[in-house]
Amino acid sequence: MQTSANLVWLIALPLFSSAILLLAGKRANSWGHVMATIVSASAFTIGFVEFIAMQSRADENRAVAQKLFTWISVGSFNVDASLLLDQLSICFVLLITGVGTLIHIYSIAYMSHDLDRRRFFAYLNLFIAAMLLLVLGDSYLNLYVGWEGVGLASYLLIGFWNQKPAYATAAKKAFVANRVGDVGLSLAIMIAFATFGDVSFAGIKEHVEHASSTQLTAIGLMLLLAACGKSAQFPLQSWLGDAMAGPTPVSALIHAATMVTAGVYLITRSNFIFDEAPIAQLMVLIVGGITLLFGAIIGTAKDDIKKALAASTMSQIGYMILATGLGPIGYAFAIMHLLTHGFFKASMFLGAGSVMHGMKDEVNMRKYGGIGKFMPITALTFGLGYLAIIGVPPFAGFYSKDKIIETAFNAGGMKGLALGIATLLGAMITAFYMTRVVILTFFGNERWGHKDEPHESPALMLIPIGLLSIGSIASGFILSKGEGLVHWLEPVVNPLKEHHDEFLPPIVVSLMTLTVVAIGILIAVSKYRGDQLAQAPENVSVLTKAARRDLFQDDLNESVFMHPGQTLVRNILNIDYLVLDGLVRAVGSVSLTAGSRLRSLQNGYVRSYALLMIIGALALIAAIWVVTA
Template sequence: MESTMTLTSNTLVYFVALPLLSAALLLLLGRKADRWGHVLATTVAGATFVFGLIELVAMMGRDEYSRAIHQKVFTWISVGSFQVDAALLLDQLSICFVLLITGVGTLIHIYSIAYMAEDPDRRRFFAYLNLFIAAMLLLVLGDSFLNLYVGWEGVGLASYLLIGFWNKKAEYATAAKKAFVANRVGDLGLSIAIMIAFAVFGTVTFKGIEAQAESASQAAMVAIGLMLLLAAAGKSAQFPLQSWLGDAMAGPTPVSALIHAATMVTAGVYLIVRSNFIFDNAPTAQFVVVLVGAITLLFGAIIGMAKDDIKKALAASTMSQIGYMVLAAGLGPIGYAFAIMHLLTHGFFKAGMFLGAGSVMHGMNDEVNMRRYGGLARYMPITTVTFGLGYLAIIGVPPFAGFYSKDKIIEAAFNLGGSKGIIFGSITLLGAVITAFYMTRVFMMTFLGKKRWSEGVHPHESPFLMWAPMVLLAVGSVASGFLLYSGKRLEYWLKPVVDKHGHSHEEFLSHSTVTTLALSAVAIGVAIAIVKYRGEVPSSAPEKVSFLTKAARRDLLQDDFNEAVLMRPGQGLTKALVATDEKVIDGAVRVVAGAALGSARGLRSIQSGYVRNYALLILVGVAVLIAAIWVITA
């Protein structure tokens, strides 16, 4: 392990401060900022992206071991030996996220200008977007778990505000609340992890914990690892906390693209990769990570097959793709780089497809049911092409982005070795089949086949401000995979952060074998979908379907499970507590109060108003006092 050097910076804080200020300005000025609010927000997002590019160039100019830069903003907490600085760290890992967040973020700001043009609250929308950018940047730039936690909560808040942006509809507000509650469960995990880390290591900075990680007790490491995984599961919609993501599609589509596809939901993957020093020393926790990733990738894929709502189908796909990333992150040093690579390519193609979905909805009077689409390719050529490129990327057709990243994950899973390798490798392959199936289904139902929309709908292509970002993202969907993969560019780039020791692994399956397998998987999936959906698509979902389809339509009964196992008993407990409070506690209070009032009424009768009685009272008092003092003395 070579020694790394961290340079000091004094400009990092602007990454967070600029969008935060802009958000505050837009929220505080209120209606006065309506006219120019979106311009300011977009400019700020663009500025952070340019700033990020400058930092990237500067970073590439330095040698491999002195690329990280650090800025202490202020001393945040100083209690005895517990010192936490509000400090930011920009290294090879965080710069990837900074560019993804600001790059995709800027494009989505631009898209939203047109998409939200008719909304009276557009300024507020942009304020929340900027707030999100600030919080997300803080999340990836924080140099300690505690700083990360602030950003973590901040994105949770922004996500809540944006899912419920149209909170006049009660169900949207409920969706926002659901997302918030599910996230809270995960947040609890993060805070417990931080507490354990502090108790064990006496510090919460990444650097400080990393230095002690190898000598720490196994139990503590596993506990921290599992708690971090819980946090990641909440934020990244992983099993068993995934139920909120589908409902989160209630938010405006650009939000779904930015927060619930490209950036925020991948924060869990970031957390795991960032905490590599913990998971690498806690194999048990690491195995659970792989398990969660594997379950979720199938879970999401199965749900994706049954959804007719285009956004929900894409959301299920997001869940599944993040499952891939989590699985890769759980593989340890051989997987981290591929997790991040898939995360970046996914950011491009999934954001692009969401914007495509938004564009379709824009042209179809906000219809989301794919059974009411069909044959849109003729009316929306640009959307079709950009969405199509994203589609090819996600199913993993070479040379599009997803091919490289997913292929590597499948390969890494097989290379786990032994029965584990075969099981998890097969799961990733199966996932690839299903992905190919459901994405082909989405594409065909939307853009191909006969038109199924009703009279009065006039599909049309979206305006320039909307399709331009889609085109740029499509370019990313095409090229990003090869760019990151060729010459193991990303692997070497991230090595100083996630793989300091340098790993070696045996190859159980050769690269070409895996590629062949993966491509056959894709071919199978696409073929099944074509066979199934080339004919007539019923304009309402068929009733007579297998139990699995029914379950998948209901998100594999996760909500039913949560309701039966968590909500009902929880409500029962609440009712019991309320009853206890009312009958027992309040009852006791009422008895005491009644007694006090009763004695008050009784004692008041002493106050007869007659001086003779008062004088008698004094006399009695004197007598009692003398008697008392007599007793005491005697």
């Protein structure tokens, strides 16, 4: 495998920049954001240069590696801190640094009134560094470092405005939910080490046939748990909605385009395990299927524009996870949807941020309405993202989502039918809730209830959105042209190892998809046409109420895990207080009592000391007498 000395700079640059920004303090306030943006752009440049170089090589020579140092060396167990840039990771590197740079530029304007802008950019760079480490690590252990790093950056950025207690709680919630997933990842690494004696991707791939199916299933399920935590999949999805407490650029970068897709990366990267573990793969399908519907249903009821988009993210990642569960052919489509989703969802989030910027940080769509004519560029770019996500040709989502639906149907038998119907249903609900978001925000009557008209955002915010919109128009076509991405990823995921019979011809699937999408749009248009009230209606169906409460996931978590957990902790605390502390306190009080009793002997009266001495001497004599006699 070829080596390259450039890879380390991809990670080192943003990492150093983050450290400088955090350590320099207020001195960096005037130039910190510029440096962070330049660093992010440089990382993109490095990534792009590597990409060009990679393209010019033959398929089997495309991957490059760089060994940084020997990290762990214990007996026969060696882990190097090594980076691996192959066809899969370059997709992520370009997405992370590309979208990351655009969002850096956007944030310069979006955060310009924030006193802590420097800290914000420091965290953003920290995130970029950690995310790049995640996708560049050549072993599960290296990946784990990045995995934890993005978790930290996500936590810091969700709680960026931690002066509001609710936001700090949201950060904590995300952290705890992620921790559950992280347990899965660490268990997966441990099982992998116990099974293979190795934790590197290449090493495990080589020896995967020596492992029993039980071991592979266990590793697969644990990896799935990890993916669920990071990618907000059922049943660990509850944190994503609250994560919208973070500034909007964060929601766009971390909680839409990149970090939450790390689970998809993990499963795709571990394809050699999942391909040999059918039970784990089935679970992946089930999780993906449940989440894509779950997220979509929640999305229909949210009035907070960011939470609606977050639910949509959850649902779209459900699509990706489902695709990764479809076996070799699915991985490429999962990655394709991931990339197109990165573009259109980031563009829509930034559009939502632009709307909030013009609407005094109002997030309730019921208080929007008719914004389109005040913010035409934002409305246009949001509209392009909208067309992309619902999958209208020729926009990006059409190519990627259609492929997933098609592959789902082709899985064959009842499984294929069930998955196909689930994905179609998801597409319809997606069309419904996205149309709802667009109508409530940009059309209809003005409901904001104050005289100030919304204003269009500055160019520094609109340019990144525009560039992302170009991505949401063109990326699907470019990636799917001649099955480009599929062939590109072939060396990593072997997509053409097996060939499924086509359940339905692709054109039929596309027509079905477009039909259900049209139905979804029509339902939404008929329901939200005309003037709306500025308040959410109260007399709604049970289903709507459930969807507004995130389908009771929080209630479930709280009643099943949180409250019993708190009770347990309280009881342990009581035991600690009564038993353990009680013992310690008993020793103390016994000493105290004994001391105060004995103290009365030390009264300072010489005569009593003399008496004691005499008694003592007599006792001694008596003792000697008794012993000798």
